[in-house]
Amino acid sequence: MQNGKDVKEALNKKAAYGPDLDLDDYKVGTYTPDKMENIDEISDDLKKRIVNVGVTTCKSTRSGTMFFVDNGPSLITSDTDGLELLPMRVAAKKYDLSEYLWKAVDPGKDKYTSKTYLEDSDGYFIRVKAGKKIKMPVQTCMLLSRKKQMQNLHNIIIVEENASLEVITGCTTGKHADDTLHVGVSETFVKEGGFLKFSMIHNWSDSTHVRPRSGCIVEKNGTIINNYVILNRVASVQSYPVTKLNGEGASMKYSSICIGHDGSDIDTGCLVELNAPKTSAEIVSRSITFGGRVVARGKLIGNAPGVKAHLECKSLVLNDGGVTLAIPELESTIADVEMTHEAAVGKIARDQVEYLMMRGLTEDEAVGMIVRGFLEGGISGLPDELKKDIDDAIAKANLGS
Amino acid sequence: MLRIEDLHVEAGGREILKGINLEIGDGQTSVLFGPNGSGKSTLISAIMGLGHCKVTKGRMIYNGIDITNLPIDERARLGIGMMMQRPPNITGVKLKNLISVVSKDNGSILKKAGEFNMDRFMERDINVGFSGGEIKRSDLLQLTAQRPKFVLLDEPESGVDIESIGLVGKKVHDLLYGDELCGKGCVSALVITHTGQILEYIGADRAYILNDGRIKCSGRPMDLLKDIRERGYKECIQCRMVKM
Ligand SMILES: Nc1ncnc2c1ncn2[C@@H]1O[C@H](COP(=O)(O)OP(=O)(O)OP(=O)(O)O)[C@@H](O)[C@H]1O
Ligand SMILES: [Mg+2]
Numbered sequence: 001m002q003n004g005k006d007v008k009e010a011l012n013k014k015a016a017y018g019p020d021l022d023l024d025d026y027k028v029g030t031y032t033p034d035k036m037e038n039i040d041e042i043s044d045d046l047k048k049r050i051v052n053v054g055v056t057t058c059k060s061t062r063s064g065t066m067f068f069v070d071n072g073p074s075l076i077t078s079d080t081d082g083l084e085l086l087p088m089r090v091a092a093k094k095y096d097l098s099e100y101l102w103k104a105v106d107p108g109k110d111k112y113t114s115k116t117y118l119e120d121s122d123g124y125f126i127r128v129k130a131g132k133k134i135k136m137p138v139q140t141c142m143l144l145s146r147k148k149q150m151q152n153l154h155n156i157i158i159v160e161e162n163a164s165l166e167v168i169t170g171c172t173t174g175k176h177a178d179d180t181l182h183v184g185v186s187e188t189f190v191k192e193g194g195f196l197k198f199s200m201i202h203n204w205s206d207s208t209h210v211r212p213r214s215g216c217i218v219e220k221n222g223t224i225i226n227n228y229v230i231l232n233r234v235a236s237v238q239s240y241p242v243t244k245l246n247g248e249g250a251s252m253k254y255s256s257i258c259i260g261h262d263g264s265d266i267d268t269g270c271l272v273e274l275n276a277p278k279t280s281a282e283i284v285s286r287s288i289t290f291g292g293r294v295v296a297r298g299k300l301i302g303n304a305p306g307v308k309a310h311l312e313c314k315s316l317v318l319n320d321g322g323v324t325l326a327i328p329e330l331e332s333t334i335a336d337v338e339m340t341h342e343a344a345v346g347k348i349a350r351d352q353v354e355y356l357m358m359r360g361l362t363e364d365e366a367v368g369m370i371v372r373g374f375l376e377g378g379i380s381g382l383p384d385e386l387k388k389d390i391d392d393a394i395a396k397a398n399l400g401s
Numbered sequence: 402m403l404r405i406e407d408l409h410v411e412a413g414g415r416e417i418l419k420g421i422n423l424e425i426g427d428g429q430t431s432v433l434f435g436p437n438g439s440g441k442s443t444l445i446s447a448i449m450g451l452g453h454c455k456v457t458k459g460r461m462i463y464n465g466i467d468i469t470n471l472p473i474d475e476r477a478r479l480g481i482g483m484m485m486q487r488p489p490n491i492t493g494v495k496l497k498n499l500i501s502v503v504s505k506d507n508g509s510i511l512k513k514a515g516e517f518n519m520d521r522f523m524e525r526d527i528n529v530g531f532s533g534g535e536i537k538r539s540d541l542l543q544l545t546a547q548r549p550k551f552v553l554l555d556e557p558e559s560g561v562d563i564e565s566i567g568l569v570g571k572k573v574h575d576l577l578y579g580d581e582l583c584g585k586g587c588v589s590a591l592v593i594t595h596t597g598q599i600l601e602y603i604g605a606d607r608a609y610i611l612n613d614g615r616i617k618c619s620g621r622p623m624d625l626l627k628d629i630r631e632r633g634y635k636e637c638i639q640c641r642m643v644k645m
Binding site for chain 2: 349350351352354355356357358359360361362363365366369370372373374375376377
């Protein structure tokens with residue numbers, strides 16, 4: 001690992017992609033938000049916002065809940081055997097986490113990781129003990145509550161040998177929390193035979209900047225399924241999670257659904273290193289743009305024999321005036337790999353719209369049905385709540401006209 | 402029910418239909434014959450209002466309403482329904498979803514998918530990877546859900562195997578005559594066929610031969626079909642034009 005001095009110098013280091021931000025423009029959010037005993041205590045207004053990011057107040061459908069407001073924990077509930085949920089700062093005192101902390105993300109990567117490192121930020125710590133299969137998903141919710149603030153989080157997920165876990169993490173802003181910055185460093189470790197399904201849903205204010213920094217390390221025969229969804233208007237998002245498939249037979253699937261609105265700058269994608277034999281990866285990104293700038297990146301690096309990977313970036317452009325960029329990259333250091341990619345940017349096919357109109361759907365309904373199918377087609381096993389959100393987002397967007 | 406007056410239609414920058422006059426009465430079924438490329442599909446696409454067919458002259462009156470410039474969905478809501486010759490793939494839209502939206506009977510049609518041999522296809526994307534016969538059965542199921550009053554069928558039997566032709570024929574028959582609400586004689590149709598096979602299942606009143614964008618002759622469907630079979634389009638048209 002780098003020494004503290006290097007990390008400090010990185011405070012001025014611009015990120016490789018996305019618009020650059022001045023961290024001094026934001027105040028670090030509070031580490032001691034009001035505590036809640038129960039998720040039911042949440043205000044009605046906020047309840048609506050969190051439901052929109054896949055978080056539910058219905059306890060029977062979740063095996064644990066962690067609610068962060070600004071930089072500190074507000075609520076943690078869990079009593080599931082084999083599952084541990086703690087604030088990061090508590091976990092770091094309780095356990096020796098030196099084999100995990102800053103092992104999947106380099107703190108000197110850019111100003112955002114550096115800031116999180118130097119702040120020694122709190123965040124969620126989730127661990128599933130070896131062999132435990134957690135049936136219901138764990139949900140985490142990250143709320144940015146005040147304007148002109150920066151949220152810094154450092155999260156760790158550990159899925160031990162042959163354990164399995166699903167995490168739904170929803171990130172959103174409170175009312176009037178304008179002009180904010182979210183930085184979340186997430187380090188994920190899936191050990192031999194482990195399984196993790198991780199869905200991240202974003203619903204920010206239109207003046208929020210978002211800089212997630214994620215790294216995953218997957219060991220032998222481990223599996224990670226990663227979904228990312230952003231439907232609402234946002235100032236900018238730039239994320240490029242890095243997954244290292246380090247054990248034989250490890251696999252990952254990354255799916256993302258983005259809606260790009262006028263005035264938004266969304267630059268997302270992921271990089272997968274296939275470092276062990278017979279590892280496999282699939283990256284599927286689907287985006288629609290009404291305007292703004294949407295960049296879909298994807299990079300596969302094959303470093304071992306018998307590697308199989310596919311990358312698919314598809315984008316529908318619904319209006320003129322925006323920029324859509326699909327950047328698929330394949331890199332291999334050896335011969336015995338099978339890596340493919342497919343990228344497509346285009347408009348909705350007129351004959352498809354007409355086919356549905358022929359059956360009596362209005363033009364808007366027809367376009368909506370095709371767009372919904374296009375977006376949802378990229379992700380399998382999307383939660384029903386989210387499907388509804390996609391419908392709502394499409395309805396609100398007033399397509400076709 | 403439908404009256405077409407001096408209809409001129411352009412497609413791909415070329416005039417395809419050069420002055421069509423045609424009238425189809427309530428409950429009547431007309432048949433359209435004609436060689437490949439003569440403009441048959443263009444004509445029914447123009448009636449439906451598909452975008453690639455540009456009407457440059459003439460008009461279409463449906464139940465007293467001038468539909469020449471109406472959007473497709475409004476024509477559909479007036480009761481016009483169509484089976485295309487080659488429908489597009491609708492990737493991402495499941496057959497079941499479209500049928501539930503289209504159906505006028507709260508989706509009870511979904512239970513009848515088996516009758517169309519389409520029950521296994523309900524979760525599939527519309528037309529994606531469907532065989533020729535499957536596309537026809539899927540379109541028939543959609544049309545049955547839609548319950549049109551005026552049905553445009555573009556070669557409903559083409560690509561359908563010998564065993565399934567009976568099923569397709571029966572479903573086309575039901576589409577035309579099966580409406581319990583108004584009984585026989587309330588649904589009209591315009592059917593394109595090359596082989597005439599579909600005519601074994603429906604009672605067609607009148608047939609027309611289209612050639613080079615014009616209707617060259619008309620007659621009783623079976624008579625025309627026989628002439629075309631025995632003498633070919635060219636001679637049939639010449640001979641009948643003399644008679645007309
Ligand atoms: N979108 C288009 N662009 C260019 N040409 C077109 C287009 N649509 C139709 N045409 C042309 O118009 C002519 C008539 O086509 P149409 O499909 O109506 O023929 P058809 O009588 O249905 O023939 P078939 O029996 O082969 O189905 C053909 O020459 C065809 O190539
Ligand atoms: Mg044709």
